[in-house]
Amino acid sequence: MATAGKVIRCKAAVAWEPNKPLVMEEIEVAPPQANEVRIKIVATGVCHTDLYHLFEGMHKDGFPVVLGHEGAGIVESVGTGVTEFQPGDKVIPLFISQCRECRFCKSPKTNQCVKGWAADRYDVMALEETRLTCKGKKLLQFLGTSTFSEYTVLNQIAVAKIDPAAPLDKVCLLGCGVCTGFGAAVNTAKVTGSTCAVFGLGAVGLAAVMGCKAAGAQRIIAVDINPEKFEKAKVFGATEFVNPKDHSRPISQVLAEMTDGGVDFSLECVGNVGVMRSALESCVKGWGVSVLVGWTDLQDFAARPIQLIAGRTWKGTLFGGFKGKDGVPEMVKAYLDKKVKLDEFITHNMTLDQVNDAVKLMKNGQWCFPLSKVISPLNS
16 A cells, blocks of 8 residues: 555544543554554444543553554554565454463463553553654553554554455444453353343443353343343343342342342443442352453452352453454354344444544443544545
């Protein structure tokens, strides 16, 4: 492409400081260095983790930053040493690397990797090194990705090549939320034909419902304080619905009565430590498994030791346990084969210029809204 080897000036939504609106800026995106790939972002979802960093985590060293980590695009150019990708490939940026060489990547037990931001900067949620600048200042790349920009640069170990037939404005959701929820049920909880409860019906929770159904769960109880989400959950396979606000007793007691002592699997998809405890206590003793899916690192979580002594298992998941370079293309294929849903998650289609409106919608309890039409640089 004509832009290969050159600095690209393009639009991006910049978070200059925490708890403030994003600012549309013209930024500079440097050419890819060795083993790097520069990507033209076609569409990106808005995920709660973006809002978490902006409004909750607010780490002092995490700004200025370009948010966004749930995107899809087309390879614009590659640096030296890159053989897996070439210009024109459709790809999904990965916020969890897969180097294929470290002990974690070689183990079937985890999708962790020793390389990337998650290795030692999980609190800042970005590496110090970046290829993005604006007004002479370095812009951090959120979770190593920064999909709220028309272009971004990633190491090739954090990019997944996908089927060229995939619609990027749909499969971008596989960059985080849908894989996280679906994988939490299928890969981490290892749901079988059983009774499940999913706490929180945002995109991750709805994907967890879908995962429970795909795994053969017989009963899927959706739990949320917003009754408007229940009809949507039914589309993904929920069989029953509980609103904690409708009960004076703890939700764990309500679910225990509904299920002869508790559910076999519970998935907490909110990122709230109180809900995490409720989800654990909703599991049946002896073999109940509860998975922490929602992202947070602000508070300690706690439970009575007897909950675990009695045989329950409490575990967590990141990106649904998917090894990105392997799992994401498989999920794209599953979507193209109509084995998983994506279109049904989408509530709004907006432009990058409307990113602050999208943030407000998400804060008000909406689900997913790909920001599409972000592919043209300012000078085109």
